[in-house]
Amino acid sequence: MSVFLCYLVELAKESTSLNWSLLYSVFSSNQNNVMVFTRGCLKKGEVSPCVMTGESSAFTVPQCDACEHPAVVEQAYSGRILCSKHLAKSVRKKISKELRLQLTLPKGQKTTIFVAISGGKDSAVLLDSLVDLLGENPDVRIVAGTVDEGIEGYRPPSIICAQELCDKLGVEYIRVSYPELSFHEMDEVVRRLPMVAKKNSSAPRLACSYCGVFRRQGINHLAASVGADVIALGHNLDDMAQTVLMNMSNGDLERTLRLAPHSASLVEGLAPRIVPLRWVPEQEVHLYALHRELPLHHEECPNAKGALRWRHRDLVAQMEADTPGTRHSLLHMADQIKGLRDEVEQLGGRKNPPAPAKACPSCGNVTSGEQCKACDMRQLLRSEEE
Ligand code: SF4
Numbered sequence: 001m002s003v004f005l006c007y008l009v010e011l012a013k014e015s016t017s018l019n020w021s022l023l024y025s026v027f028s029s030n031q032n033n034v035m036v037f038t039r040g041c042l043k044k045g046e047v048s049p050c051v052m053t054g055e056s057s058a059f060t061v062p063q064c065d066a067c068e069h070p071a072v073v074e075q076a077y078s079g080r081i082l083c084s085k086h087l088a089k090s091v092r093k094k095i096s097k098e099l100r101l102q103l104t105l106p107k108g109q110k111t112t113i114f115v116a117i118s119g120g121k122d123s124a125v126l127l128d129s130l131v132d133l134l135g136e137n138p139d140v141r142i143v144a145g146t147v148d149e150g151i152e153g154y155r156p157p158s159i160i161c162a163q164e165l166c167d168k169l170g171v172e173y174i175r176v177s178y179p180e181l182s183f184h185e186m187d188e189v190v191r192r193l194p195m196v197a198k199k200n201s202s203a204p205r206l207a208c209s210y211c212g213v214f215r216r217q218g219i220n221h222l223a224a225s226v227g228a229d230v231i232a233l234g235h236n237l238d239d240m241a242q243t244v245l246m247n248m249s250n251g252d253l254e255r256t257l258r259l260a261p262h263s264a265s266l267v268e269g270l271a272p273r274i275v276p277l278r279w280v281p282e283q284e285v286h287l288y289a290l291h292r293e294l295p296l297h298h299e300e301c302p303n304a305k306g307a308l309r310w311r312h313r314d315l316v317a318q319m320e321a322d323t324p325g326t327r328h329s330l331l332h333m334a335d336q337i338k339g340l341r342d343e344v345e346q347l348g349g350r351k352n353p354p355a356p357a358k359a360c361p362s363c364g365n366v367t368s369g370e371q372c373k374a375c376d377m378r379q380l381l382r383s384e385e386e
Contacts, residue, residue: 072287076324084291091288095129095276102261102274103230105139114228114271115144116219117165119158119297121289122234124165126277128294130232131169143226147218148177149211150185151301158297165295174226176218182363183214183374184381190303192381203380207303210381213373217365220270228271233260235275238282241320241327242312244334249312256334257341267357267366278331 061070064083071081082090105111115130117123127144134140146162148155159175166173178185184192189210196203204210223231235243240259247256262272277285289296304310319326359365360372367373 073284075281075284077281077320077328084287087284088288088291091125091280091284092129092132094279095125096133098261098276098279099130099133099274102263102276104263105137108139110139110141111230112141112143112226112228113230113232114219114223114226115142115171115232116222116234117144117146117162118234119146119161119165119295120234121286121294121296122236122239122277122282124161124234124294124296125280125285125289125292126232126234127165127169127171128289128292129276131171135169143172143174143228145174145176145219145222145226147215147222148175149215150178150187151303152187154299154301157299161295161297168295172226174222176222176225178214178218181214181218181221183217183378186211186303189381196380196383199383200380204377206307208307208309210377211303213377217372217374220365223271231271231273233273233275234277235260236277236280236282236285237327237331238313238316240275240278240334241316241330242309244330245316246308246312247334253337256337259334259338267368269357269366279328281327 062074062081063069064071064086065081066086067083069083069085072084073087074081080090103113113130113134115123115127117127127142130142134142144162144166146159148159163173165171186207190207193205193207197205219231243259244256247253247259260273260275261278262274264272280288316327316330357366357368360367360375362371362375365372365374
C-alpha cells in the first residue's frame, strides 16, 4: 500500500502563510516523489506532520484535469487542477512565452546573459529553464553568479547549492562578496545599525534597506565583469505583486515605471533586466524545482523578518486567498501604467522625466543623484567608527 506523507511542516517553515487551497507532493516508500496535501489557508505553526495510508485516509487525492494521474496543485486563479507533469508543462510554457517577449537575440551576434542566483528555488528554476530553452543556442552565453552578503549560517550553504546547480547544468559560476565591493558584511551592518540610528535619526533602520542597495551594485558588478548584455532575475509572481503593492503604498510611481522587465537599458552602462518567471506563482516554482530535482537551499535570511516586504508578503497572500487572481491583477496594472507612460512619451508629453544618470563622484557607479545610494549608506555605516 502506498504511504502518503504530508510534509506540510517542511513547507510551512518556509512561508509565513500558506494560502494554498490545495497543494501536495507525493511520497511513496520506494520512489522518491513526495505528496503534500492540504485544504484551506494554513498559517505558520498551524500544521503538523501527518501520514495517510491509502483508502483509510481522510483525504481524497483529486485527479489531474488533463490526465488520470494524481494532482499536485489546484490553480485557484485559473480553475485548473494539475499533476506534476502537467504543472511542469504549464510552468515551462509560461517561462518560455515570457522569455520570447522579454529577450531579443540579435541575429549572428553573441548575447551574454548574466543570471543572478542565490541557491534558492526561484533562481534555480530560472537558470535551469534558461539552460533548457537557450543552452543549445550558439549565440547565447549563460553565466551565473551570486553576491555574498556575508550572512553567517545563511549564505555559505546557499552558495554550495548554487555551485552544485551550476556544476549540474554545466554553467560558468562567479561570485563577489560585499568586502570585495568595499561594503561591510551584512552581519557587521546589523551590528552597527543601532549606533547608526542613534547618531542619525533619518538613517534607515532595517538591514534590508542597506543590503538591497549593496546587492544591486553587486549584481551590476558581476554582470559588467562578464560583459553581460542582459541580467536575468528569478522574481516570481508573488515577488512582483508584492513589489507593485509596496510601490503603490509608498506612492512611488517612478519605481513602478522602472519595474523589470526592461526592453532596453534604463541607464546607460547598465544591462537591462529580465524576469521570465514573473507570471509563475511562488508555490508552483517550488513544485517545479522539486519536480526537476534541483539542488535547493531552503532557509530564509535571518534578517528578512520585519522587512517591509515581509509584511506585503502576508498581505498579498491574504488578498490572493480571498480573491484568486489578485497577484495577476496587480502585475497587469503595473504593466498598464508602464504602457501608458510609453504612449505619453511617444506623444512627447512627459513633462518631468527623471534626471539623466551620471557617474557617482565617489565610486564611479551610475546614479541619478549627487552621489549613489550605496555610497550614502557606506558613509552612514562608517559614521559609527567616528
Ligand atoms: Fe539582504 Fe534582507 Fe535579503 Fe537578507 S533578506 S539577503 S538582509 S535583502
